[in-house]
Amino acid sequence: MTKVLDPTNEVEPAKIPRVDRPASLDGLTVGLLDISKPRGDRFLDRIEERLVELGLRVERFRKPTFTKPAPVDLRHEIATKCDVVIEALAD
Amino acid sequence: MSQTEVPDLPDGLVAVVKQDCATCEMITPVLVELAERSDLTVFTQDDPNFPAEISDPRFDADLALSWHHDIETVPTLLLVRDGKERERTVGWSRSEWERVSGVSELGPRLPDQRPGCGSLSVDPTLSAELAVRFGGSNLLGRRVEFASLEDTHEALFDRGWTDGLPVVPPTEARVLAMLEGTRRSPNDIVAKVPPDLAPCSVEKVAINAVMAGCRPEYLPVVLAALEAVCTDTFNMHGLLATTMPHAPVLVVNGPIAAKIGMNSGNNALGQGNRANSTIGRAVQLVIRNVGGGRPGEVDRAALGSPAKVGFCFAERETDSPWTPISTMYGFPSGTNTVLAFPGEAPRNLVDQLSRDPDSLAHTYAANLISIQHPKLILGFDAILAVAPDHSRIFGDAGWSREQLTDRIVELTVRPGKELVRGAGGISEGLPEAMADLDLPKFRPNGLHIVHCGGGAGLFSAIIGGWVNGEMGSNPVCVEIIP
Numbered sequence A: 001m002t003k004v005l006d007p008t009n010e011v012e013p014a015k016i017p018r019v020d021r022p023a024s025l026d027g028l029t030v031g032l033l034d035i036s037k038p039r040g041d042r043f044l045d046r047i048e049e050r051l052v053e054l055g056l057r058v059e060r061f062r063k064p065t066f067t068k069p070a071p072v073d074l075r076h077e078i079a080t081k082c083d084v085v086i087e088a089l090a091d
Numbered sequence B: 001m002s003q004t005e006v007p008d009l010p011d012g013l014v015a016v017v018k019q020d021c022a023t024c025e026m027i028t029p030v031l032v033e034l035a036e037r038s039d040l041t042v043f044t045q046d047d048p049n050f051p052a053e054i055s056d057p058r059f060d061a062d063l064a065l066s067w068h069h070d071i072e073t074v075p076t077l078l079l080v081r082d083g084k085e086r087e088r089t090v091g092w093s094r095s096e097w098e099r100v101s102g103v104s105e106l107g108p109r110l111p112d113q114r115p116g117c118g119s120l121s122v123d124p125t126l127s128a129e130l131a132v133r134f135g136g137s138n139l140l141g142r143r144v145e146f147a148s149l150e151d152t153h154e155a156l157f158d159r160g161w162t163d164g165l166p167v168v169p170p171t172e173a174r175v176l177a178m179l180e181g182t183r184r185s186p187n188d189i190v191a192k193v194p195p196d197l198a199p200c201s202v203e204k205v206a207i208n209a210v211m212a213g214c215r216p217e218y219l220p221v222v223l224a225a226l227e228a229v230c231t232d233t234f235n236m237h238g239l240l241a242t243t244m245p246h247a248p249v250l251v252v253n254g255p256i257a258a259k260i261g262m263n264s265g266n267n268a269l270g271q272g273n274r275a276n277s278t279i280g281r282a283v284q285l286v287i288r289n290v291g292g293g294r295p296g297e298v299d300r301a302a303l304g305s306p307a308k309v310g311f312c313f314a315e316r317e318t319d320s321p322w323t324p325i326s327t328m329y330g331f332p333s334g335t336n337t338v339l340a341f342p343g344e345a346p347r348n349l350v351d352q353l354s355r356d357p358d359s360l361a362h363t364y365a366a367n368l369i370s371i372q373h374p375k376l377i378l379g380f381d382a383i384l385a386v387a388p389d390h391s392r393i394f395g396d397a398g399w400s401r402e403q404l405t406d407r408i409v410e411l412t413v414r415p416g417k418e419l420v421r422g423a424g425g426i427s428e429g430l431p432e433a434m435a436d437l438d439l440p441k442f443r444p445n446g447l448h449i450v451h452c453g454g455g456a457g458l459f460s461a462i463i464g465g466w467v468n469g470e471m472g473s474n475p476v477c478v479e480i481i482p
Helices: A040-053 A072-081 B022-026 B028-037 B064-068 B094-101 B127-133 B152-158 B172-179 B202-212 B216-229 B236-241 B274-289 B325-329 B357-368 B388-397 B401-411
Strands: A002-005 A029-034 A057-062 A084-088 B012-017 B040-044 B076-081 B084-090 B143-146 B189-193 B198-201 B247-253 B311-314 B337-343 B347-350 B380-386 B447-451 B459-467 B476-479
Touching: A002 B152, A002 B172, A029 A040, A029 A072, A040 A057, A040 A084, A057 A072, B012 B028, B022 B028, B028 B040, B076 B094, B084 B094, B127 B172, B172 B202, B172 B216, B189 B216, B198 B202, B202 B216, B202 B274, B216 B247, B216 B274, B216 B337, B216 B476, B236 B247, B247 B274, B247 B325, B274 B311, B325 B337, B325 B447, B325 B476, B337 B380, B347 B357, B357 B380, B357 B388, B357 B401, B357 B459, B380 B388, B388 B459, B401 B447
Parallel strands: A029 A057, A029 A084, B012 B040, B247 B311, B380 B447
Antiparallel strands: A002 B143, B012 B076, B076 B084, B189 B198, B247 B337, B337 B459, B337 B476, B347 B459, B380 B459
């Protein structure tokens, strides 16, 4: 029998359940998050136009760089201001 | 954690000896004398019948008594009263043995004193096993048992703990031996390792270093490298998550490189040297196992590169025409450092005809321009690894690293019209607005010229960098602390 030491961090990742998808967007605020990949803004500009046409409220956000996770303050701001979020992974 | 009963010491005098010790042999008449004139118990570590002249020596077969009572030298003489040690002397010193035993004129034919030998309980080949067996280990990691019929190597693969190559099973004894390589406490937190930003202790690094095949003396380099890569400046998270193939490339400077047997000569960027091969691998295993960074998950590399198994080498400082690369980061020559550079696998560069430095600088420039794409500029740094047959040409001409760097930077400036989108029949390129500018390939301090390689071969090598600056990664150089 061999006994070894666990090389992992031994931490079970915290599982936070996702918010249920809303049945309709009526009356909701939609966050648009640009991760700073080239031309992501073009994609989101067009999405914003379409959403505004539908009478929805839109908030725009931008990560400082796509190579690092979104800063915690930005994540908090999105969570408090928006009901749903669309993130653009463009190139 | 296993724990055993601490064996009681009998009252009176206690001598701990082993047969394989000339001093123990020499003092046998003293032991006989003490057995006759006092209350002596002899414990023997190796031969149950040693010393033959003593009627009933007790055999410390599992070394439990020696280990628990901190016997480091044989012979050791203890005076015990009410089960507690009151006096102790090690080796042979007539005056000390007379003081501890209270018996005078011991061993009149012996020299006055003679040093003892190492106790078996501190033998380097046994001490880690004994520490585990007798509960001296304070390691916190979860113990994982494999069944007798399980193949340990296969079990380690099955759990997803390897990089695709076999690993050394991280038994408690091996991890304890690994931890001897650093003065740091096993519980010290080294870094928060991406992508899970998991706090990583010295112990977890040691476990992964064992698996990678490191020797204990490499551990300080592994610890320093992890501290370098797990910084916001180096941005290991982005380097791991990118679709590009880059990985931490580690360059070691200072006397530690030779001391731990690193290779900076023939095949320095290749296989065959244990330190070079396992230090970089240990860093990658920590990122995989502690950080949770696995290919196809957060690691999104489209192609990857052999550098991602682990890429570490030492700079050839002995006959270098230049100061160590660590001086670029403000460290004095002779400091033990590790430079973490976000790089890809090396590419060879041939110039067997240049004999003057400017011609060779032109060769370097012509090759360096192509990093990532000949039409993309300023976004990528590079290591230029110069082998001795090339470096001699600069040394003989008195070219410093700065002079060579400046010349390469100058030679890699190109007119924007050659670099804009569509130029040269290639869609990739810069915005049209940059057409009228003269544009450098490298940012200031983007080029890292390092001396390494074997004594024959008119070659150098290029290790291209990942996206540099705030958007990506900057190289980080840190001191290696024992």
